[in-house]
Amino acid sequence: MAGVVVLSLLAVxxxxxxxxxxxxxxxxxxxxxxxxxxxxxxLTLAALLGGTDRFRAMLRxxxxxxxxxxxxxxxxxxxLFSTHRVWTLQAVITVIAxxxxxxxxxxxxxxxxxxxxxxxxxxxxxxxxLVAMQATGTxxxxxxRDTGIVxxxxxxxxxxxxxxxxxxxxxxxxxxxAPSVGWRRWVCGIGGLIALGGAVASGTxxxxxxxxxxxxxxxxxxxxxxxxxxxxxxxxxxxAGVVARIPAALRLVDAVNEIRAGDxxxxxxxxxxxxxxxxxxxxxxxxxxxxxxxxxxxxMKYRARLPQRYLSVRMRHARTNAAEAHNEHLQYLAETxxxxxxxxxxxxxxxxxxxxxxxxxxARIAAAVAMPLAVVVAVxxxxxxxLQSAASRHxxxxxxxxxxxxxx
Amino acid sequence: MKRxxxxxxxxxxxxVSSWAIVSLVYRPYRCIGETTALMNAxxxxxxxxxxxxxxxxxxxxxxxxxxxxxxxxxxxxxxLLAWNQYVLGQYADAIxxxxxxxxxxxxxxxxxxxxDARLALGRFEEAIADYAIAARFDPSMLTGRDDALINRVxxxxxxxxxx
Numbered sequence: 001m002a003g004v005v006v007l008s009l010l011a012v013x014x015x016x017x018x019x020x021x022x023x024x025x026x027x028x029x030x031x032x033x034x035x036x037x038x039x040x041x042x043l044t045l046a047a048l049l050g051g052t053d054r055f056r057a058m059l060r061x062x063x064x065x066x067x068x069x070x071x072x073x074x075x076x077x078x079x080l081f082s083t084h085r086v087w088t089l090q091a092v093i094t095v096i097a098x099x100x101x102x103x104x105x106x107x108x109x110x111x112x113x114x115x116x117x118x119x120x121x122x123x124x125x126x127x128x129x130l131v132a133m134q135a136t137g138t139x140x141x142x143x144x145r146d147t148g149i150v151x152x153x154x155x156x157x158x159x160x161x162x163x164x165x166x167x168x169x170x171x172x173x174x175x176x177x178a179p180s181v182g183w184r185r186w187v188c189g190i191g192g193l194i195a196l197g198g199a200v201a202s203g204t205x206x207x208x209x210x211x212x213x214x215x216x217x218x219x220x221x222x223x224x225x226x227x228x229x230x231x232x233x234x235x236x237x238x239x240a241g242v243v244a245r246i247p248a249a250l251r252l253v254d255a256v257n258e259i260r261a262g263d264x265x266x267x268x269x270x271x272x273x274x275x276x277x278x279x280x281x282x283x284x285x286x287x288x289x290x291x292x293x294x295x296x297x298x299x300m301k302y303r304a305r306l307p308q309r310y311l312s313v314r315m316r317h318a319r320t321n322a323a324e325a326h327n328e329h330l331q332y333l334a335e336t337x338x339x340x341x342x343x344x345x346x347x348x349x350x351x352x353x354x355x356x357x358x359x360x361x362x363a364r365i366a367a368a369v370a371m372p373l374a375v376v377v378a379v380x381x382x383x384x385x386x387l388q389s390a391a392s393r394h395x396x397x398x399x400x401x402x403x404x405x406x407x408x
Numbered sequence: 409m410k411r412x413x414x415x416x417x418x419x420x421x422x423x424v425s426s427w428a429i430v431s432l433v434y435r436p437y438r439c440i441g442e443t444t445a446l447m448n449a450x451x452x453x454x455x456x457x458x459x460x461x462x463x464x465x466x467x468x469x470x471x472x473x474x475x476x477x478x479x480x481x482x483x484x485x486x487x488l489l490a491w492n493q494y495v496l497g498q499y500a501d502a503i504x505x506x507x508x509x510x511x512x513x514x515x516x517x518x519x520x521x522x523x524d525a526r527l528a529l530g531r532f533e534e535a536i537a538d539y540a541i542a543a544r545f546d547p548s549m550l551t552g553r554d555d556a557l558i559n560r561v562x563x564x565x566x567x568x569x570x571x
Contacts, residue, residue, distance in 0.1 A: 020444040021484075026436065034433045037425050044421040048414045086481065086512075093432060300514035304544040320546075321515045 001042045002108040005398060008035045008101075009119045013127065013165065013391040014155050016142075023142060024157030028390035035394075036097030039104035046107065057408075058106060064404045067343070067350055068099065074343045075292060078336040082291025083298070091293025091335075101394065102401040109405020114184055114365050116402065117176050120395075121191025124169035127154045128198025131162050135201045135247075152202055156391055163204025164384045165392045168376055170195035171214050172399060175372040179364040203247040205255060210379035212238075217375045268383070271326045276310045277303040278325040281334035289337035296323040324388045328381035331388075348374050351400060354407060362406035370403050439479035443488075446471055450488050453495065461495065468492040476508075483513040490521055499525045516542040516549050540564040 008031075015031045016023055047055060059065055075095045082088035105112075131154040133139040144151055154162035173192035180188050199207040212234050219230035241249030258267035265272045280302050281290055290298055299322045325331035332341045352374035356367040377386060377396060386392035446468065453464035472489035479485060486509030493502040506522040523538035539561045542549040550558050 017440055020440045021447055022440055022443075026440045030433055030437045033436075034429070037428045037433065040428075041421060041425050044418060048418055090481065297513060300516065300545055304541065321513065 001046065001104065002112045004035065004038055004042065005105055005108055005112060005402075006116060006119050008394065009116070009398060010123055011035075012394045013123055016155050018142060024153065024155065024161075025390070028156075028394075032101075032390040032394055033093070033097050035104075036100040039100040043100070043103060043107060054107060054110075058103075058405075061404065061408060063350060063354060064106075067347055068102070070343045070346065071095070071099070074336060074340045078288050078292055078340050081285075081288040082294060083285075084291055084294040087293040087297055088291045089293075091291075095292070098393065098397050101397050102404075105398045105401025106404045109362070109402045112402065113362055114176060114180050114188075117173055117180065117188050117191070118184065120169055121173055121187050121194075124166060124173065124191055124195035124198065127156070127162060127166060127169075128194050128201065130154050131159075131166075131198050132201040135203065154198075154202070156389070159202045159204050160206075160384055161389050161392065163199050163202035163207030164380050164386045164389070165395065166195045166199040166202065167204075167207035167210050167380060168373070168386065168392060168395055168399075170199055170211055171372045171376040172369055174215075175218065175369040176365055179361065179368045181361065200241070200246060200248045203251065204384075205248055205251045206380060206383040208248045208252065210376050213379050214372050214376040218372050221371065269326075271383070273303060273306065273310075274299075274322050274325055275327060275330060277306055277322075278327065278330040278334045280306065282330065282337070285337055286333075287337045288339055289333065289335045292335050292340070295325065295331055295335050296321065299323075324385040326383055326385060328385055328387055331385070347400075348378050351377075351403070356407040358406065358408050363408070366403045366406035369399070370407070373399060373403070435478060439475070439482050442471075442475045443479070443482060443484050446475060446485060446488050450492060453492065465492040465495045469496065469498075481512060483509055483515065483518075486512065487518060487521065490525070494521070494525055494528070497528075499528045503529075516545045520549050536560055536564050540568065544568075 012028055012031045012035065015027045017027045020026075072095075075092060079088050079092055130139075130141075131152050134152050134154070140151060142153060144153065152159040152162060154165075156162045156165055170192050173188045173195060177185055177188040177192060196211060199211060215234060216227060216230050219226040238249055238252070242253055255267045258264070268275070277299060278295075281295070281298060284290075303322075325334065328344075329341070332344045352371045354370065356363050356370075358366070373396075380386050386396060449464065449468050449471065453461055453468055456464055469489060469492045472485050472492060475482075475485040476489065486505055490502040490505040490509065493499075493505060502525040503522055506518055506525065509518050510522075519538045519542040523535040523542070526532075526535035526538060536557075539550060539553075539557070543561050544565060550561060
């Protein structure tokens with residue numbers, strides 16, 4: 001069972017179908033579902049053949065159990081009030097699959113120590129090297145229909161997805177470095193740096209910003225002195241990035257200038273319209289939303305009739321239908337209303353501040369990784385969509401499952 | 409008794425998993441490949457000489473209908489089917505296909521395609537209404553259309569705004 005979790009950390013992000021029109025996305029969703037089905041089989045077999053002791057131990061973690069129950073109830077309630085049952089059914093399948101993957105990771109966590117980070121370091125390194133080669137024009141293994149910035153695909157599909165994924169990997173490995181022992185500490189440290197390099201190479205400014213904010217949060221947790229040192233180091237690195245004309249650093253400078261000029265549309269990569277549209281969806285059904293998975297179906301209609309008051313912002317026209325709001329907070333509010341968003345926010349808060357009761361090395365790792373993971377996800381979800389993409393969703397769920405087991 | 413219920417539970421989970429593998433994993437996986445094949449076949453049809461074009465479009469229509477049946481939530485096969493029907497002059501069928509596609513996903517290019525088919529059938533006002541929906545979302549959707557049509561769509565947009 002532990003092997004399935006480790007293997008999936010490699011298989012889901014690296015799964016591609018190079019000859020098909022959708023090279024990256026659809027196959028990862030398929031791999032995500034396949035692992036969930038395998039998880040269902042394995043958990044059932046474990047309950048039937050291995051006894052129920054482990055499940056009983058899991059049930060004693062009341063906080064996690066209550067959170068999972070809340071997620072199930074919120075999904076049922078919002079699905080019942082959905083405005084498009086067919087798409088909601090697909091979203092419900094994703095929720096069930098996510099739940100199974102979380103349970104599998106949680107179940108195997110006692111036998112799967114910090115060694116799992118070696119796998120994560122390997123995936124992060126592969127992805128980072130590939131995106132760096134694509135960014136520098138050294139090697140492009142895929143035949144892509146578009147050129148330019150879209151060429152930084154890694155094995156995930158576009159720069160935003162690569163940057164988001166690698167930011168999570170970088171922070172997780174960095175946080176796991178101190179409590180890890182022996183050669184694993186080196187793997188985590190070096191792997192974290194390589195993943196950070198990959199996130200920078202992707203040119204995704206949200207990813208770079210999320211890493212910066214999380215590093216400061218980690219330092220603040222230790223002491224004010226650490227926080228000051230971290231802020232100075234980040235400022236020096238950022239300045240060096242600007243001097244070296246690294247795209248991610250330059251794009252952050254551009255964003256600051258655009259905000260100062262009042263051009264929020266440019267600063268948010270033309271997403272103001274999407275944000276306003278998503279907010280309008282939420283305003284219409286604030287309690288239960290339009291229904292899980294219905295965002296893509298409703299987007300065009302709401303965007304086309306966006307009230308005139310928003311046009312005072314220098315907003316450009318949409319060029320294509322949007323499947324993601326590029327802000328998970330808003331998208332959860334739009335699709336699942338306050339009911340669903342409350343569970344999402346509670347999950348982030350519980351992950352960050354959940355009590356660690358264990359005393360062994362896994363508990364130390366859980367204590368070190370949980371808060372940074374929650375912070376990096378919370379920041380990334382302000383301008384990206386890590387939970388809409390199978391690879392980063394899989395990574396977050398697996399890590400959350402492992403941490404739930406390690407903390408006790 | 410305990411063993412029997414355990415075996416029954418295991419059998420039920422195996423059955424559910426088998427169903428899930430076929431419908432939630434294998435079918436979506438097949439849809440990716442089949443849609444790619446249809447896209448390639450449609451591109452080939454577009455580049456063909458007039459005689460071959462009709463023959464290939466007919467083959468594509470049959471292929472697309474099968475894919476839609478297996479992958480009803482994938483919007484590309486609908487758009488490709490509608491285009492092949494349009495090429496064959498089956499405008500009413502193309503409109504019906506696009507009606508179905510718009511139940512799956514709202515996209516400006518689908519409205520433009522339906523407007524084109526409606527225009528071909530002489531249903532001018534309905535066509536203008538569809539162009540206007542697409543243009544309200546993105547005015548560049550009408551790029552390349554003749555000026556008279558664009559003016560008519562703009563008039564329609566102004567009337568809608570006034571309402």
